[in-house]
Amino acid sequence: MICMIQFDEKKYIRSVQSKLVREFDYRLPMKTGNWQEWQYNLRHKLAEITGLTQIRRHSADVPLAPLIAEIVEYGDYIREKIYIASEADVEVPFYLLLPKHAAQPVPVVLCIHGHGKRGKEVYAGNYDSEEEREQAVSEDRDLAMQALSQGYAAIVPDVRGFWEMARREDLDAGKAKSCDDLQRISLLMGRSLIGERVHDVSRLMDYAESRPELDMSKVMITGSSSGGAVCVFAAALDERIGLAAPGCYFCTFEHSIVSVHHCICNAVPGLMQYAEMYDVAGLIAPRPVLMINGEADPLFPIEGTQLSFRHVQAIYEQFGAADRCELFVGNGGHRYFINRVWDFVKEQWKL
Template identity: 75%
Template sequence: MKWVCRLWHTAEQRNKEGKWMIYFDEQRYIQTVLAKMIREFDYRHVLGTGKWQEWQEWQQAFRSKLAEITGLEQIKRQAIGVPLSPRITETVEFPEYTREKIYITSETDIEVPFYLLLPKNAVKPVPLAICAHGHGRRGKEDYAGNFESPEDREQAINQDRDLAEQAISEGYAALVPEVRGFWEMARQEDMHEGKSKSCDDMQRISLLLGRSLIGERVHDFSRVLDYAATRPELDMEKVMITGSSSGGAVCVFTAALDERISLVAPGCYFCTFEHSIVSVHHCICNAIPGIMQVGEMYDVVGLIAPRPVLMINGETDPLFPIEGVHISFEHVQNIYSEFGSADRCELFVGNGGHRYFKNRVWDFVREQWAL
């Protein structure tokens, strides 16, 4: 009892009125719950079996479960029979490429806007880079090279956010979809009020409907891929996806759930869920119900194997701590080694914080697509 009294009688336990208080210990709560949790699809359940069939079965079962908890399974079921109904609303000519603005139907009464940039001098069909933007009021616009001002262009280039134009310079086509919750796919009232996103309310509604924003975003990107497959200019055997922050999340989950993606380069997102989404304050759009009961982030990335994957992180990124990045990458290496594809898995750490780094991206793509 004396020990209990000493524990409670500390300065930190007094409120402003001088009364003793207790507060919720979030970190202890997290560690206590995680310590008792056995993830259903932890890759280590099949590690060391050396059986290709068992790894394939693990991926198939885990992919199905992930589609269920993100709501993607329900979304796809409800979208059966919905035509793409594509419409090109704008075509702009630039010296090196043509940029089309296109809308396709993702679900009943829901359209997804995106830009398609086609290089003029490349031999057709051309490889395709899908560029997923992160949080930011103008969503896809900067990533597609549609800047509001020369100053915005300069800033985007300095931060390597001009992803579509980078792809064009490599001779690839680029698709830049709007991520649900931003700009043209944000709520009108939020944009009129000057907000930069609609994630909070849209995630609240989607969760109540048995969905998640991650699942809806993956579905939108898969529908954009359906459209890409109708364009003879595009080489659907060489489709990569890259993006930054929440765009990095879209990269990981789209590639994990849609096997048409042949190469993945998520920027400033890869880590463990424990070190990042669980322990650091993030936008609610990153939340997936029960994800930690089924797998860690490295398990999700394991669904991409043996397809090439390049993780891009900042050394000092406070949202995705580098300690968790290295822990997670070691596990991903284990999975890729089981697939005999250790040379297809790489981590690049840039000298900076929460931002995209292009330094290694396009060399990695060329090397992997040349194999």
């Protein structure tokens, strides 16, 4: 008989984590009061390890070259389908939905989809069946329609790895995403999907600045699941985002990405040597942030979410902005919850 001592993953994780000392633990500036310096240094490190610094450097001279491929007029809004160059040989498709009857310029909401084969189409209300529409509405994933109902414009892109930003061979094979292979390639090249997705969001805002219909003093980002991840990292790394509302993502890395099986697109090399999720979210301060989570979400356990939120509150208190940081816990699992979102936006933007 062969004697086997099976690998103990939990024991391994505990052992490795016990030796980690986060370089940018938010409690360090508690002693010095150097909060702006802490944010600057962590933001710089985060841009470096996600590959965003490299991506920005390589794409600095790439023109946006916008192409409006389609304009469709509906009763209360106009929908444009647009392509922009995010970096050399990478075009990002997105919808811009403009309300017809709101006074311009209008606030703009970046709506970032999560894992789902049809990507931006569902979030922009471009359904391929009544069943798809009913499911999206029942789970509050019709984010662009929600924004339009408030009189705001919506920008809805495909996230890298999905729909028009997926590999053709994956879609032809019936796969819903290309995250695994795109992340493998990105990591080998000193990048990450998180960094690439954040860069795409920044390029979308570059384009939005060229549109006089949009009020760039009121820019919100919201999304669901991996879209919520993009919300947190994009708001942390691009200060033009004035308000963030990540859905069904906010937690600790320890309770979620480390301890629960997740898509590899959530991984950033070496991140936990530098920051926990609440440290990353602390880079949003003092700008308003609303965390949206389900009490029964198995992917982002609520105990980790509540623990993480207490830490973020502590950061916001140091900025004198405790009233700009809020957690809404919905009665359900891994999904978006509309309940508090638009009231929070109105209160923070004083609309």
